[in-house]
Amino acid sequence: MLLIVVNTVKAIYPGSFDPLTNGHLDLIARCAKIVDQLVVGVLSNSQKHPLFSVPERVEMIQEATRDIGNVSVTTFAGLLVDFAQRERAQAVLRGIRAISDYEYEVQMAMMNRRLAPGLETIFMMPHEKYSYVSSRLVKEVFRLGGAVDGLVPELVLERLRARVEPERY
Numbered sequence: 001m002l003l004i005v006v007n008t009v010k011a012i013y014p015g016s017f018d019p020l021t022n023g024h025l026d027l028i029a030r031c032a033k034i035v036d037q038l039v040v041g042v043l044s045n046s047q048k049h050p051l052f053s054v055p056e057r058v059e060m061i062q063e064a065t066r067d068i069g070n071v072s073v074t075t076f077a078g079l080l081v082d083f084a085q086r087e088r089a090q091a092v093l094r095g096i097r098a099i100s101d102y103e104y105e106v107q108m109a110m111m112n113r114r115l116a117p118g119l120e121t122i123f124m125m126p127h128e129k130y131s132y133v134s135s136r137l138v139k140e141v142f143r144l145g146g147a148v149d150g151l152v153p154e155l156v157l158e159r160l161r162a163r164v165e166p167e168r169y
């Protein structure tokens, strides 16, 4: 009898994604190449005044990742480690853009390790052309009338145009 044991690797990619940037998307594409399944988890109880609702954010990520077969999108509330356990994920993906991200990310990774010793955090770097891109800066620049083309997927840009009337000074 031939017994084949298949070890699959599932990772979660948690975040606020308000909105998804090309940096996030770049990271998703990179990670999807090295894991079997990647679940993007949109935190549903984070900011008090998000620009986009959680369902809108989920929809945008779903649309932007439609062509990547092993990526799915969901929401979570509460502890990240509990979300990982529910998903039966072995790893958490987080992006490091610059050294300034490192301190906070390591703190989170260590706390998560304490809470769930079997859960590994994988740090990956997005393409350097996105090393300064964040959802917060994209929103601020767009709101003040600056160009953010190329920093977010086109479908996100369309939603920004529909949602935000840039302030002119």
Ligand code: PNS
Residues within 6 Å of the ligand: 014, 015, 016, 017, 043, 078, 079, 080, 081, 107, 108, 109, 111, 112
């Ligand atoms: O994209 P963000 O906002 O940097 O993502 C932060 C996120 C969602 C990863 C973090 O806030 C988180 O994990 N929240 C869930 C609550 C939790 O588990 N907190 C303890 C983390 S050590």
